[in-house]
Amino acid sequence: MREECKKDFERLSEYLDGELDEAVCREIEAHFRQCPECRECVEAMKKTIRLCKAAASEQIPNDAKERLRTMLRECINCTRGQQSG
Amino acid sequence: MNKRATDAVDHRLISEFKAGSMEAMEKIVERYEDRIFSFGLKMCGHLQDAEDIAQETFLNAFKYLKDFREETQLKNWLFKLAATACIRKRRKKKSEPDYEISLDAFIPQNGGDAAYDIPDWSDDPADYMLRGELKKIIDGAIHSLSHKYRLVFNLRDMEGFSTQETADILGISTQSVKTRLHRARLFLREKIATAYKEGGIS
Numbered sequence: 099m100r101e102e103c104k105k106d107f108e109r110l111s112e113y114l115d116g117e118l119d120e121a122v123c124r125e126i127e128a129h130f131r132q133c134p135e136c137r138e139c140v141e142a143m144k145k146t147i148r149l150c151k152a153a154a155s156e157q158i159p160n161d162a163k164e165r166l167r168t169m170l171r172e173c174i175n176c177t178r179g180q181q182s183g
Numbered sequence: 184m185n186k187r188a189t190d191a192v193d194h195r196l197i198s199e200f201k202a203g204s205m206e207a208m209e210k211i212v213e214r215y216e217d218r219i220f221s222f223g224l225k226m227c228g229h230l231q232d233a234e235d236i237a238q239e240t241f242l243n244a245f246k247y248l249k250d251f252r253e254e255t256q257l258k259n260w261l262f263k264l265a266a267t268a269c270i271r272k273r274r275k276k277k278s279e280p281d282y283e284i285s286l287d288a289f290i291p292q293n294g295g296d297a298a299y300d301i302p303d304w305s306d307d308p309a310d311y312m313l314r315g316e317l318k319k320i321i322d323g324a325i326h327s328l329s330h331k332y333r334l335v336f337n338l339r340d341m342e343g344f345s346t347q348e349t350a351d352i353l354g355i356s357t358q359s360v361k362t363r364l365h366r367a368r369l370f371l372r373e374k375i376a377t378a379y380k381e382g383g384i385s
Binding site for chain 1: 203205208209212216217220221224225230234237238241242245246286290291299301302303304314317318321322325340341346361364365368369371372375376
């Protein structure tokens with residue numbers, strides 16, 4: 099791997115997250131235009147992040163929600179009872 | 184709802200809870216339980232563990248709410264408690280120690296197979312089965328990440344916290360957040376592409 103590719107490979111995430119200076123971004127983009135391997139690399143990275151985000155949703159089961167509330171009500175009432183008593 | 188409006192609602196509910204309102208407690212739980220539970224599940228991989236994480240997080244939140252500072256965001260504070268609960272649970276289970284992910288392992292070699300076949304997520308209901316399989320692959324890949332990388336990846340990419348917020352939640356430097364996130368993403372890219380190619384996750 100060429101030195102330029104390696105340098106950009108190391109800061110790929112910072113580039114995608116918009117955490118690099120404008121001038122550095124332009125420099126990286128100019129490199130990507132000429133380098134199909136690095137272009138492939140950044141596209142695969144973007145797709146990975148997008149895919150993980152799309153598959154992220156989880157639903158808390160209703161019985162777990164109920165158990166959480168019951169436990170909290172009991173603990174808070176107990177603490178408040180001790181404080182007022 | 185924007186950040187400022189969210190903070191205003193949270194702070195109002197906290198004041199009401201401190202004044203004795205149980206209804207305010209329920210509203211706070213309702214606002215954040217799905218996200219905390221989901222984070223717990225992504226971190227631990229089991230429903231029961233995720234439920235334990237959610238219980239410990241909210242129990243500690245209401246126990247220490249008197250210490251909550253007005254300038255802090257409730258969401259960030261809850262995730263700090265949830266991350267601590269995840270670390271504690273991991274210690275209790277005497278899990279495998281964290282391993283380092285080396286950047287060198289992911290540097291494409293000249294002439295090597297640099298192509299990564301990463302599928303797209305389909306919102307078409309007809310692809311329901313495919314989506315289920317894909318979700319299994321993704322969840323498996325995330326769970327196979329070493330714990331410290333998984334924490335950062337889940338907070339940054341799944342929960343959308345900034346680099347600075349993630350650093351504050353975990354008590355580590357912003358540079359560590361960036362390094363771990365980059366390596367986690369590379370690991371996942373490799374893992375998902377391999378599993379997708381082979382039709383399953385190892």
